[in-house]
Amino acid sequence: MNNNNKIFQFKLVLLGEAAVGKSSLVLRFVRGHFLDYQESTIGAAFLAQTVCLNDTTVKFEIWDTAGQERYHTLAPMYYRGAQAAIVVYDIRSEDSFERAIKWVKELQRQGSPNIVIALAGNKLDLAAKRKVETAEAQQYAEENGLLFMETSAKTSQNVNELFVEIAKKLPKTPTTRPGSGRVAIAPIDNGNTGKKNKCCN
Amino acid sequence: MMKSDEGVSGNSNNNNNYKFKDNTFRKYGVEVVAYDNNNNNNNNNNNNDDNNTVTVNSRGFHISIHPFSFRNKLTINQNNGSIGGSSSSSSTSNSVSTPKPQSFYVDDAGIAKQLNQSVFDILSRSRYLSSLSHENLAEFIAAEPSQKHHDQMLIVSEDYKNSLEKQIEIQAKRQTPIPSNTIGRYAYQILKALSYLHSQDLTHRSLSLDNIKLDDNNQIKLTNYGLYYLSDHGENVSFPIGNLLYLSPESILRGAKGSSNTKADVWALGCILLHICLGYCIWQDNNPSIVTNRILHLSGYSTTQSFNSISKSFEQCELKKTIINEKQHEEYEEYDDDEDISEEEKEKRIKDIKLNNRDNMNNFINSLKREEKENSDSNSGSSNSNIGIGLNGLGKELIEIIEQCLIPNPMDRPDSETLLDHPYFNEYKNIDPYQLQWIIKPFTKSWDLPDSLESLTLKEIESYGHIGSDNNGGGGGGGGESDSDIYSGKEIYYFWKLLGGNIEKELVNKGFAKASPSVHKLPLYVPVKASLTESTNSGLNSPQPYQHQHHQHQHQHQHPNIIKSKNSTVYNNEFCLVELSNVFLKIKESFKLYGSKVFEEGIEQSNNNNNNRFNNIENNIELQIIIIREFHKLLYQYQYDDPTLSQPKIYRLAKLFVPPILRGDIWSSILGVNEREAKQLYNSINLDVKGPNDKQFELDIPRCHQYHPLLSSRQGHVQLFKILKAWSLLNLEKGCYWQGLDNVASPFLVHHFFNEPIAFASLKAFVDKYLSILYVPNNHAALSEIMLIYQQLLAYHDPELLNHLMDIQLDPNLYSIPWFITVFAHILPIDKLEILWDSILLCPSSLPNFIAASMIIQFRDSILKMNFEDGITMMSMIPSVDVHKCVSDALSMFNKTPLSTTVTKFVSNTDQELWWMQEVPFEKRKLELFPRIDIHDLINDQQKVILDIRTPLQFQQIHYPSSINVNPKLSKLQQQMEQYKGQQIVVIAPKDQGVDFTNQLIQWKFPFVSMLNGGMDSLEHGAHSLLIISNKN
């Protein structure tokens, strides 16, 4: 077996509105637990985890981003070069679904060319208060070629499944060697940096 | 009527020499007076052998520990997480108690809350209580969860041995009843305390003789006033709160818990005054249900007991058979279950249930008077008059006050403030030094000074400045340069703990631990405060005549009683008094050890040379005592006198040590917060309008430092919301909310809990100083630059680490954003954060950069062995950093670093000639591993190795003294340079050159490498006279 076992490494980024459960999903996937009070993410957080498929091991380098709209300008820094993205919304919030759609568009426009995008409707355990219908999200995902799943970081329902599906869908081309997944990350210019380097003092 | 009362007056003659400012900032608590005889040789009567006289005037000050058991409450929060909208306590109306044990529940936001929410809420409420301050309230010091019993809370409070209960016993023994004017003064002082409590929306609910304490000057100090509020109106405890004897009729009707309102305290006061004047409580009985029957009867409610005004006794009445009118009671309970009815509605319904009849009470009081008269006429030796002065001895007005207190219907009963306005109290008011509130309020509280300070004469001020101590003989009499200080109860408690005090141990030592399941689970029925009726009976041992006279004939049922309560527990009303003599001794010692002069010299020394005599302050209690005393003066001066004078001194002292107990006040004064202005500003912000970030706040606040009891309490959420909202409304135009501000606000809220204006003003000042460039819509440039400076600092001090980080591509972007955008508040727990902030606040605003560098350097050995992935994962270990080491490393780095490396403000200048004064484009600077310094840093410090990499010809023409000309292209450059490794190196390069050379040095792991910004041109321009210029041509 061992000789067949290849390790592929991918960079994956989580995007979505604040408090939809991005960090919780990652934490559930990587550490297997759930915190009642997950501190909000500022900037971004990095974690890594591997998934075993039949004959290959897929290693995810996961970038969990800040949800607040203000941190949006930082996002490209993290999704640049990512081969996979999970766009998360909260099934109890239509706004968060709208926001998710915007993220998908941005990724399709500015992300890596063959990026695998998964749409995750989180907090499935609170389905009683659902505002976004499964069918609606499902349809959107199909139209746009996204993976789709409803998840619960709290009960861990569909969390591993989601990552496994992504792992399956990622191209295991010989060029994706370990380490190549990471693209040097540098501060980006968003047009406003030009002259105004008024600095701290 | 003459009021030659004991103890109230401050005899102004004695106190003429007191400096008012020194002894007025903390009026409650323990007063310490020190005379420095070295300074005054003009007048002194006790000019004895001792150089310094120190008098501790504790006025009988004690600390008590009161354990109580609470129960967890399951709260289903239905308000969709809208923190701002609902006031915390009223939103609990949907609380449901269930006995079913559960480890957590889920609220509407999908957030699982642990059941220790009760603890957190109790703790947060305790902070409200400890913010109170009144001369007739024993200070509420703290509530601490017991380490041993998960369902037990310990209340630490100021306390006194003597109480009204004991006083009555003592006077009864002496056969000298408490005189009328003393009763009047008691009434006045109790009312003052009550109306203060009521003005703070608090109900005492368990006012009784044993928790009305008397200090050594015979001044009233109410204790145990916090429990009702602390337990959320009895919701969090399973025992009934309140002394049955003094329970108001409406409280009885409402059952064990239910909300008593403030009028209930007025009723209790009436009962107590009656009790004092008669010497006993006339409706007392060992059977609680009989007691409640009697109270209800007197309130005009039909019961089985009624008062026979002819025989002057309560009699079983035949009309009704049930112990209590079950029907009416249940009727009421039905209402009680109905959650929707308002407080007024409830009140009205009680009214419906006939509390309107005042006849019974009037008859009762009149017959008491008549009886007294008859007794004194017949002059039967064993009259009551030796226990109490009797109603007729009281005087009309006081009786009238009692009658008003005992009006059965709470709607008709006057409130405490109204009663306090009764003309009877004018005489007491006139001699009450505390009427001049502003003088005596401690600085930590927010009281506005009156506008007309001048209208008071200095003499008046002085005479009020010092209260009560003359009565003790010892404290007064002082002369000359006296020096006094007052420590609050919290500080005394803090000292006691420093001296090894531990409340749990204390309880064990005093035998409380065994009883500490002071809770006996009882099924269904609770003998209401069995312990309480006992304790009020505690006259048991000392024979009390009334028992024979009035209750002889009554049988002693042991019936369970009316207050039905499942799983109720008996409340143990025992208080453990703590001996504090060691603390007072320590205070004396420290005053002798460090007279103010000695102390100031000490600071001088310690600021001047590094080997200071004030090291290890954390363990030096004497020194802490003195430091706190110095802070008292300075902080008071800061708020009320001259801040510009005191602020630098606060700075200096804080550099020495920041006492945790004063941290919040010290921070806010360093940040330049003025209480009055803070209040004005905060109150001017309209928080009712919808703010742009409300939704985001509601998402972020329940995730912010939730391990912290205060921040995770409901009150904490509400207050944090308001502060953040106020900030964002104030900064609508320029600034904006970035996630993380919630973390930044948290430490201020913790320190100024229930004092939103100060917390807000501190936050605002802090952001203005450290974060204003980041909390703007587009902070990309600023953030990038901060990270660059951090990286260059790292290169300057630890090039090896920086090289490694560069090799593994671990860019600061990836991990340091939360550090800088929250000044570490996001990544560190509050207790560690405070240590960092202590020094950040006291140092130039560039210190966070150094902290960041020293933080990561602490982990360098591990990081050097790591690849990218492990390295970035390592960053999640940062919270385990040793903050003390981090601070001292950062400071020593700071001292070794040229100032200009972190000062990034180059003058923007369009003159092409002065190229070195222009901003270096960020794109260029990004390529530089090294910091740039300016010429001042070059000139000021002679210790540097200056490498000039211009051509030899240029060098010859002009160069900086003792600089070394180096050819950067040299083949054996590294070996040649090796000799300079470890020294500070400054590179002087021609325009647009030298970057590669200087970066090369860092890659060779040279520390302390920088480049002179502007090179030789800037030297020629700015320091021409220093340069060595060749004369040839």
Ligand SMILES: Nc1nc2c(ncn2[C@@H]2O[C@H](COP(=O)(O)OP(=O)(O)O)[C@@H](O)[C@H]2O)c(=O)[nH]1
């Ligand atoms: N009930 C429930 N709560 C969740 C779930 N995922 C996250 N949460 C909670 O939602 C809040 C926000 O989660 P977080 O992971 O910080 O969201 P992020 O801002 O997207 O990273 C936290 O209080 C989580 O405990 C879930 O699947 N079910």
Ligand SMILES: [Mg+2]
């Ligand atoms: Mg997050």
